[in-house]
Amino acid sequence: MKTIKCLVLFGLISLGLSVVESDLILGKWFTVSENSQIEIYKISAEYKGKIVWLKNPNFGERYPDKIGKPKTDVQNPDLKKQEQPLLGLELLNGFHFNGNDKRWVDGTIYNPEDGKNYYCNMQLENMDTLRVRGSLDAWGFLGKTQIWSRVKE
Numbered sequence: 347m348k349t350i351k352c353l354v355l356f357g358l359i360s361l362g363l364s365v366v367e368s369d370l371i372l373g374k375w376f377t378v379s380e381n382s383q384i385e386i387y388k389i390s391a392e393y394k395g396k397i398v399w400l401k402n403p404n405f406g407e408r409y410p411d412k413i414g415k416p417k418t419d420v421q422n423p424d425l426k427k428q429e430q431p432l433l434g435l436e437l438l439n440g441f442h443f444n445g446n447d448k449r450w451v452d453g454t455i456y457n458p459e460d461g462k463n464y465y466c467n468m469q470l471e472n473m474d475t476l477r478v479r480g481s482l483d484a485w486g487f488l489g490k491t492q493i494w495s496r497v498k499e
Contacts, residue, residue: 368443371450371468374398374497375476383497384437393450395438403433421461432458441468455480464489 371393374385383399405412409420417432441453448469455466455478464480471477474496481489 367448368445370470370473371476374499375494376497377494378492380495384494386438391442393438393441393443393453394436396434396436397432398434400432419458419461421458423461438466441466 369388371386372388374383375395376383381401382397384395385398386393386395388394400417403416404414405417407413412418412420418428419430419432419435420428422428422430435456435458437456437458439454439456441450443449444451450468453466453468454463456463457480464482465484465486466478466480467486468479469477471493476494476496477491478494479486479489479491481487483489
């Protein structure tokens with residue numbers, strides 16, 4: 347009986363550690379250029395991320411008819427979505443933690459600069475550095491990697 351209790355306790359401790367480990371990605375991250383911050387959060391077992399801060403939140407000279415107005419998703423191919431604000435826009439969707447290789451996988455990342463969605467995987471290099479790999483293919487061969495840094499609060 348003691349053996350069973352020990353095994354159950356060990357299993358719960360192991361499960362608890364993996365849950366904690368999977369949540370290490372949660373929080374706010376500066377994108378590579380530090381022009382925006384993405385907050386990564388969890389709903390059930392799915393990890394998501396949205397824009398919560400922009401260095402330049404308003405349109406500039408590139409869009410003369412919109413100068414000074416809050417930035418919107420102007421590159422979105424869906425005309426109805428081109429007026430949605432960038433602040434609060436969900437960029438990361440569908441990620442799940444793969445404990446075997448310590449990565450968040452099977453997600454997508456939306457790039458408001460070109461209005462396209464890409465396959466994406468993420469991996470912590472350390473507590474303050476996140477490797478984000480967006481790609482055209484699910485295997486990650488044809489893509490680009492960015493390094494994001496954790497926002498110090």
